[in-house]
Amino acid sequence: MAFEQPYRIVVAGGGTAGWMTAAALVRFLGPGFSIVLVESEAIGTVGVGEATIPQIRLFNAGLGIDENAFIAATQASFKLGIEFVGWTKGGRYMHAFGDVGRDNGGVAFQHSWLRGLAEGVAEPLAAYSLNNAAALSNRMQRGPARTAQMLPEMPYAFHFDAGLYARFLRNYAEARGVTRHEGKIVEVLRGGESxxxxxxxxxxxxxxxxxxxxxxxxxxxxxxxxxxGVEFEDWSHWLPCDRALAVPSARARDFTPYTRATAHSAGWQWRIPLQHRTGNGIVYSSAHLSDDEAASRLLANLDEPALAEPRALRFTAGKRKAFWQANVIAVGLASGFLEPLESTSIHLIQSAIERILKLLPGRRISDAQRAEYDRQTNLELDRIRDFLILHYWANDRDEPFWHARRETPLPEGLAHKIELWRACGQIVREDADLFSEVAWLQVLAGQGIAAEGYHPLADQPASGQIAEYLDLLAKLTAREVAQMPDHAAFIRQHCAAREDIAA
Ligand SMILES: Cc1cc2nc3c(=O)[nH]c(=O)nc-3n(C[C@H](O)[C@H](O)[C@H](O)COP(=O)(O)OP(=O)(O)OC[C@H]3O[C@@H](n4cnc5c(N)ncnc54)[C@H](O)[C@@H]3O)c2cc1C
Known part of the structure; x- marks a missing residue:
């Protein structure tokens, strides 16, 4: 693409979405492009968005960012998964990143596990997941497993201070040539027939x-x-939580390498430990809980004193009916919002940026480009939406909010996925599904949906062999975890932002 004048890309907004976009564009586009960003300190940013998924590491690596420097600069901690507490009566489970168990020949692990359960020789899934076991022991390591070749490397993500991450990316982007304009956009000018x-x-x-x-x-x-004038497609009949209150509390003594999502009568509460403080928030349906009740519930459930007044946020679950209209592409919250239960928003910014780079238009934009961009975005969003709905739908709680969740008809694809699991323990990952089979497995099983069958090949090993196989996997997992350093000690050694991380 040879232009006489540089191709001018203007990023409107300087939250996490704006600075991630500007940083990536300046990193990957050549000298024929100029990147400008406009933001208004007076308007500010949404200021939340502290938990990520492992793909963020690819984004940072693509930018050539040193991981330890990034962790220290953003007061980050490691995240090995999300613990769900109270989504079923008294239950807790983890959606941990990474593998669970090990496939046996061509048979996916869950079938051996289901057979083991039927024979009373299997432990809960947590025993076979390195991430889960390490998380619950507050331990962390990077790189290949140290004690057994058959164990996988632990994938991980981060909890970080969103404001510090935006600042970090701003420094990165400005140093590489992004021009920033401080000011309020008062008018958007349009021209020509287009x-x-x-x-x-x-x-x-x-x-x-x-x-x-x-x-x-x-x-x-x-x-x-x-x-x-692009309209919004409202998904609140499936995901009715429409408000949140966020509050920081003093640094947690229990410095866990995982996010906790605790259900309450009309939504859930998050707990995200960072190096300098803990991020907390309550997500709720305003039809079922008043703002005052939500605030007192949030504050009553902090494990350390609050450091500020709770900050209120309002939203509607859903997405834009088009993400690329004319010569405008919406990224981040401007493109839609799915609540933060599985920490997917920052990832959606990242994947939007990848799509922009792949489908980057020249001076003439074709309808086909726009349609392809929207097609891919819709596929990705639909799958994430279904994964979120599963957490709400498969509950056995007694409150009206949760009753209503069980009674809401499911999207067709999700209903099929649940039926397939119930019937024969199968999980099929569809195109563009961000979440792997083992992610679905942990949530399906964790939310208490029982599989009535499993793959017939899982019946081939003799009974004793299945028990031995499962026992070996659990023992290897526990042995590997036992030699890992403590999470706080690990950060202290490699990437501390401050000296006094609690041991
Ligand atoms: C309750 C809650 C919890 C969340 N938790 C997570 C999480 O754990 N993990 C995760 O991945 N995501 C999470 N998210 C989502 C995450 O916060 C956002 O995806 C992320 O912050 C990106 O926001 P943004 O940059 O699109 O918008 P914003 O942060 O709102 O930024 C908008 C920018 O546009 C600028 N702007 C607006 N109007 C004008 C104007 N007229 N002139 C000039 N500038 C203007 C503002 O100044 C600002 O710079 C959460 C969201 C909510 C609501």
Whole structure:
């Protein structure tokens, strides 16, 4: 693509979405492009978004960011999975990253495990997952397993301070040539027959012209929705939580390498330990819980004193009906929102950026490009939505909010997935599904949905052999975990932002 003038990409908004986008574009596009970002400190950012999934490591690595430096700069901790507490009566389980067990010949692990359960020789899934066992013991290691070749490496993600991450990326992007404009966008100018956006007018009578605009202005979607009129598809009948209160508390003594999501009568509460503080928040349905009740519940459940007043956030689950309209692509909260139960929003920013880079238009944008971008985004969002709905639907709690969740008809694909698991213990990963078979396995089993059958080949080993096989996997897992350093000690050694991380 040879242009006489540089191709001008304007990123509107400087939250996590805006700075991730600007950083990646400046890193991967050559000198024929100019990248400009506009943000308003007066408007500010949503200021939450502290838990990630392992794909974030690919994003940071792609930018050439040193992991230890990033962890120290963002007060981050490691995340090996999410513990779900109270989603079924009295139950707790973990959706841990990484493998669970080991396939036996061509037979997926869950079939051997289901047979083991039927014969009374299997332990809970947690015993066969390195991430799960390490998380519950507060331990962490990077790199290949040390004690047994057959064990996998532990994938991990991070909990970090979202504001510090945006600042870190801002430094990165500005150092590589992104131009930042501070100011409020007061008008979005459009031109010609196409109706394309031509410029953003800022307060102080400044104007930023561009060829392609990335809308990272948050929930309001200043370009995609307010200017171009793209509608919102509401998914709140499936995911009715519409409010959150977020509050930091003093650094936790229990410095866990996992997120905790604890269900309550009308939603759930998160707990995210960082190096300098713990992030907490309550997510709830305003039809079932008042703001005052939510605030007192949140504050009553902190494990250390609050460091600030709770901050209120309102949202609707759903997505834009188009993500790329005219010459505007919506990224981050401007493109839609699925609640933070599985920490997928920052990942969706990352995958949107990958798609933008792959389908990057020249000066003429084709309908086919836009359609392909939207097709891929829709596939990804639909699968994540289904995974989230599963947590809510498969509950046995007594409160009206949870009754209603059980009675809500499921999307077709999810209903089929559950039936297949119930009937024969099979889990099929579909195209564009962010979550692997073992992710679905942990949530299906963890939420108490029983499989009535398993693959017939799992019956081939003699009874004693299955017990031995499962026992060996559990023992190897426990032995590997036992030699791992403590999470806080690991951070202290490699990437501490401060000296006094609790041991
Ligand atoms: C309760 C809650 C919890 C969450 N937890 C997680 C989590 O654990 N993990 C995760 O991955 N994600 C989480 N998210 C999502 C995550 O916070 C967002 O995906 C992420 O912060 C990206 O936000 P954003 O950059 O799109 O929007 P914002 O942070 O809202 O940024 C919008 C930007 O646009 C600018 N802007 C807006 N209007 C104008 C204007 N007129 N002129 C100039 N600038 C303007 C603002 O100044 C700001 O810079 C959570 C979200 C919520 C609501």
């Amino acid at each position: 109706g394309d956006v031509t410029a953003l007018r800022l307060d102080g009578d400044r104007s930023i012209e561009g060829d392609l605009f990335i809308d990272c202005t948050g929930f309001r979607g200043l370009l995609i929705a307010e200017t171009l």
